[in-house]
Amino acid sequence: MTGLRQISVGILGTGSAVPDVVLTNKQLEDMVETSDEWITSRTGIKERRIAKEDEAASDFAYKAAVEALKSANLKPEDIDLILVATITPDMLFPSTACIVQDRLGASEAAAFDLSAGCSGFVYALEVGCQMVRGGYKHVLVIGADVLSKVTDYEDRSTCVLFGDGAGACVLGEVEEGFGILATNLGADGSGANVLCLEAGGSRMPASEETVRSKKHFITMIGNEVFKFAVRIMGQSTLEVLKRANINPEQIRWFIPHQANIRIIQAAAQRLGLDDESVYVNVDRYGNTSAASIPIALDELVKMGKVEHGDNLLTVGFGAGLTWGSAIIRWQEDVK
Numbered sequence: 111m112t113g114l115r116q117i118s119v120g121i122l123g124t125g126s127a128v129p130d131v132v133l134t135n136k137q138l139e140d141m142v143e144t145s146d147e148w149i150t151s152r153t154g155i156k157e158r159r160i161a162k163e164d165e166a167a168s169d170f171a172y173k174a175a176v177e178a179l180k181s182a183n184l185k186p187e188d189i190d191l192i193l194v195a196t197i198t199p200d201m202l203f204p205s206t207a208c209i210v211q212d213r214l215g216a217s218e219a220a221a222f223d224l225s226a227g228c229s230g231f232v233y234a235l236e237v238g239c240q241m242v243r244g245g246y247k248h249v250l251v252i253g254a255d256v257l258s259k260v261t262d263y264e265d266r267s268t269c270v271l272f273g274d275g276a277g278a279c280v281l282g283e284v285e286e287g288f289g290i291l292a293t294n295l296g297a298d299g300s301g302a303n304v305l306c307l308e309a310g311g312s313r314m315p316a317s318e319e320t321v322r323s324k325k326h327f328i329t330m331i332g333n334e335v336f337k338f339a340v341r342i343m344g345q346s347t348l349e350v351l352k353r354a355n356i357n358p359e360q361i362r363w364f365i366p367h368q369a370n371i372r373i374i375q376a377a378a379q380r381l382g383l384d385d386e387s388v389y390v391n392v393d394r395y396g397n398t399s400a401a402s403i404p405i406a407l408d409e410l411v412k413m414g415k416v417e418h419g420d421n422l423l424t425v426g427f428g429a430g431l432t433w434g435s436a437i438i439r440w441q442e443d444v445k
């Protein structure tokens with residue numbers, strides 16, 4: 111395929127899936143030295159969903175994808191490409207996207223995973239959008255993570271933060287002036303050590319020693335991530351608003367990555383947005399990484415709160431360090 115078509119690309123349908131099992135702050139009080147009061151006041155999280163032992167990223171990705179296809183009124187064979195943003199794939203290879211492709215029966219689709227931490231969904235949105243411009247008619251973009259599988263439930267500084275789930279959307283052509291109006295992606299690899307999972311790759315393959323020293327779990331310098339997140343969410347959203355030539359007052363819904371209510375509030379304040387236009391579900395799911403933005407979007411859509419012509423502003427940040435923001439003008443009932 112050569113050349114990019116100058117078409118508008120938007121979201122034709124959404125879906126999401128989370129595990130049934132709920133882990134509350136009260137339950138965490140019995141596992142580590144923490145309190146509901148500490149977790150609530152520092153993060154805004156009250157509970158999160160946790161995958162069962164036999165559940166993996168592709169299980170939630172698949173369920174979210176089925177819903178997204180249904181809401182877009184499309185069949186699996188209509189999908190040309192499946193893109194899964196994840197840092198907790200079922201296995202290192204094959205990709206989780208290939209596992210989802212097989213389960214869906216999306217026989218016409220190419221499939222690959224994308225790794226950009228909690229910014230993964232916004233990265234995948236931009237890649238999917240450009241692939242539609244390149245000639246792929248329908249791209250299924252999924253954010254799926256099960257961070258509980260790589261979290262140390264003896265480490266109170268990380269185990270209270272994360273939860274599991276997946277969100278999905280189908281991208282395709284929409285009317286001119288609608289869809290993804292602008293994006294802003296970025297990375298600063300010098301911050302790799304701030305949030306990482308050291309072992310299990312080619313630098314430090316799994317061994318008895320890596321298991322003993324807990325190197326297969328997330329490590330994080332929390333306050334460094336916090337400072338980075340507050341700074342970058344402000345910067346990236348202001349840049350994407352400029353690119354789309356839109357003022358903050360024209361934003362109907364701000365859908366930020368759900369990591370911490372204090373980070374969300376700081377970003378909303380910087381943009382001058384009132385509480386009523388900020389969507390928050392971190393209290394119910396914690397930080398679900400690449401799944402957090404598409405789960406939030408799907409909830410809003412299912413509640414009927416996104417209307418034709420609404421401008422949505424979304425922004426993510428995470429391991430890498432990475433960040434990404436996008437502005438989407440919603441088109442209802444794309445034919």
Ligand SMILES: CC(C)(COP(=O)(O)OP(=O)(O)OC[C@H]1O[C@@H](n2cnc3c(N)ncnc32)[C@H](O)[C@@H]1OP(=O)(O)O)[C@@H](O)C(=O)NCCC(=O)NCCS
Nearest residue numbers: 144145148152228266267270332333335336369370427428
């Ligand atoms: C992790 C985070 C909630 C900590 O909040 P904070 O206000 O920065 O708190 P601090 O790191 O300063 O820690 C304060 C104290 O609380 C303690 N603490 C940490 N976790 C705790 C817990 N679950 N319960 C009780 N106390 C805890 C710390 O040990 C520290 O104690 P000390 O002062 O005796 O050393 C916050 O830094 C954060 O949200 N960072 C971003 C994390 C994130 O979003 N990661 C994913 C990015 S995609």
